[in-house]
Amino acid sequence: MGGYTFSELGSIFVMQGFSGLSLFCVYLLMALGLAIIFGQMGVINMAHGEFLTMGAYTTYFMSKLAVDHFPALVGIYFPFAIILGFLIAFGMGYLLEVLLIRHLYKRPLDTLLATWGVSLVLQQVFRSAFGAREVSATLPAWLLGSVKPTETIDIPLNGLFMMGLTLVLSLLVFIFLFRSRWGLKVRATTQNRVMSGGVGINTKKVDRMTFAVGCGIAGVAGAVFTTIASTGPTTGSLYIVDTFLVVVFGGAASLVGTVASAFSIAQAQSVLEFFLTSSIAKVLTLLTVITVIMARPEGLFTIRVRK
Amino acid sequence: MLEVKDLQVSYGQSEVIGNLAFEVGRNETLAIMGRNGMGKTTLMKALMGILRSRKGSVKLDGKDLTKMESYQRVAAGLAFVPQGRMIFSALTVQENIETGLETADSKTIPDDIFALFPVLHEMRKRKGGNLSGGQQQQLAIARALVSEPKVLILDEPTEGIQPSVIKDIARVLNEIRKTREISILVSEQVLSFTLAIADRLLVIDKGRFIHENRRDQVDAEKIKQYLSV
Numbered sequence: 001m002g003g004y005t006f007s008e009l010g011s012i013f014v015m016q017g018f019s020g021l022s023l024f025c026v027y028l029l030m031a032l033g034l035a036i037i038f039g040q041m042g043v044i045n046m047a048h049g050e051f052l053t054m055g056a057y058t059t060y061f062m063s064k065l066a067v068d069h070f071p072a073l074v075g076i077y078f079p080f081a082i083i084l085g086f087l088i089a090f091g092m093g094y095l096l097e098v099l100l101i102r103h104l105y106k107r108p109l110d111t112l113l114a115t116w117g118v119s120l121v122l123q124q125v126f127r128s129a130f131g132a133r134e135v136s137a138t139l140p141a142w143l144l145g146s147v148k149p150t151e152t153i154d155i156p157l158n159g160l161f162m163m164g165l166t167l168v169l170s171l172l173v174f175i176f177l178f179r180s181r182w183g184l185k186v187r188a189t190t191q192n193r194v195m196s197g198g199v200g201i202n203t204k205k206v207d208r209m210t211f212a213v214g215c216g217i218a219g220v221a222g223a224v225f226t227t228i229a230s231t232g233p234t235t236g237s238l239y240i241v242d243t244f245l246v247v248v249f250g251g252a253a254s255l256v257g258t259v260a261s262a263f264s265i266a267q268a269q270s271v272l273e274f275f276l277t278s279s280i281a282k283v284l285t286l287l288t289v290i291t292v293i294m295a296r297p298e299g300l301f302t303i304r305v306r307k
Numbered sequence: 308m309l310e311v312k313d314l315q316v317s318y319g320q321s322e323v324i325g326n327l328a329f330e331v332g333r334n335e336t337l338a339i340m341g342r343n344g345m346g347k348t349t350l351m352k353a354l355m356g357i358l359r360s361r362k363g364s365v366k367l368d369g370k371d372l373t374k375m376e377s378y379q380r381v382a383a384g385l386a387f388v389p390q391g392r393m394i395f396s397a398l399t400v401q402e403n404i405e406t407g408l409e410t411a412d413s414k415t416i417p418d419d420i421f422a423l424f425p426v427l428h429e430m431r432k433r434k435g436g437n438l439s440g441g442q443q444q445q446l447a448i449a450r451a452l453v454s455e456p457k458v459l460i461l462d463e464p465t466e467g468i469q470p471s472v473i474k475d476i477a478r479v480l481n482e483i484r485k486t487r488e489i490s491i492l493v494s495e496q497v498l499s500f501t502l503a504i505a506d507r508l509l510v511i512d513k514g515r516f517i518h519e520n521r522r523d524q525v526d527a528e529k530i531k532q533y534l535s536v
Binding site: 181185 | 355357376377381393395397398406414450454
């Protein structure tokens with residue numbers, strides 16, 4: 001393995017593993033929202049990445065506002081940026097559902113085209129409004145720096161922060177879907193829309209809320225994303241294909257599957273990339289995913305019931 | 308209680324239900340019998356607002372339901388057990404019943420439901436899809452009952468279910484009617500089951516009623532003739 005000593009190799013694995021974990025967090029944060037929208041509602045939302053971009057720009061402008069006008073708040077603006085990122089993406093998602101998506105529930109393939117169009121429009125809007133250059137939020141001091149457990153291992157703080165947040169958000173989504181009345185209604189509606197109406201559930205309202213919450217989570221993902229990378233008009237769209245891969249590989253209806261698949265895809269990419277080139281890493285990952293999907297068409301994790 | 312007037316339902320140009328009118332009385336069980344393809348399910352779906360009616364009106368306790376969506380009709384006091392049961396197969400038994408609580412005041416399953424269906428209590432952690440046909444039918448009835456309806460609508464509840472379970476279901480429906488004082492509207496093809504629960508029978512043929520009788524005056528031979536192909 002290229003003349004590395006044993007302990008160097010260990011460090012490389014730890015650090016590449018950690019950068020894989022950061023990638024895993026981005027995938028998972030994107031995929032959580034998408035798993036709800038695609039997995040539960042069957043809507044192929046190609047504009048999902050743009051909701052991430054919205055959250056990222058929101059954070060950027062919050063940080064700019066803090067730096068320019070309220071220097072005292074630079075240390076604490078971040079949590080508010082996350083909340084605002086959620087609210088803006090939630091609101092835009094709500095609007096998109098009312099104006100467009102709800103007319104397309106019976107035509108899943110058309111949602112692909114329509115939301116792809118929305119994605120292109122939004123990217124151009126970002127470009128016109130905020131410029132084509134990538135921008136970076138000014139991070140609070142407590143997010144900078146790194147932890148050095150040994151001489152050769154270096155673990156960045158922003159990565160740790162992102163991981164913590166991903167964990168919290170995943171838990172919240174799990175509780176929302178599986179432990180709340182709303183989640184029950186969401187799961188019932190996605191299984192059988194007509195019958196859900198027949199037991200007294202207002203399915204249109206459920207659809208609107210579900211879609212908006214899915215988009216809101218992407219907004220949070222965007223806010224967190226600014227801690228590890230800069231934001232441009234096409235930031236979100238870079239991740240959309242990989243995110244769909246994660247959702248499909250994991251099993252569209254399973255949250256545990258989404259986590260497992262985000263983890264394995266991100267780790268495989270990250271560790272392979274160090275030793276091979278990034279395109280070969282991608283090829284190997286895709287080949288593995290294709291093989292697994294061929295053997296298990298419904299993804300890694302599925303709910304088994306008689307048909 | 309439930310009052311239907313001049314109801315007309317069509318699929319495109321083909322009229323399936325033509326100007327039906329009937330009434331289900333307070334605490335009455337009315338059975339609508341007929342062969343396959345005569346409009347039973349269409350009628351039930353139209354009553355639930357799953358299919359749009361072209362003409363006519365549906366009133367519950369004097370309240371006009373005609374323009375309402377399904378979930379509003381449930382809130383108004385209808386409950387539906389569809390043909391093929393249509394339980395949520397990936398939800399647990401308990402979650403399935405809980406979906407019916409949407410319009411109820413309390414969001415926990417009342418104890419008397421499990422008293423009616425002890426088997427559902429045993430299986431409450433299992434996925435609905437893994438239950439047998441008869442158990443799924445009980446689950447569908449339980450899910451409808453927790454919304455505390457004034458009128459319970461059942462579409463062919465005995466379809467594909469073994470005879471001993473059919474008897475169970477008849478017993479449960481009679482008990483429900485007595486203890487909860489609700490009205491029941493049921494569509495059926497099995498005459499023995501109908502005679503065990505119904506106060507009154509209507510026979511539907513090509514979307515029209517061709518025969519009506521009270522249970523005590525039923526001419527079983529004649530109805531069998533209507534039902535035979």
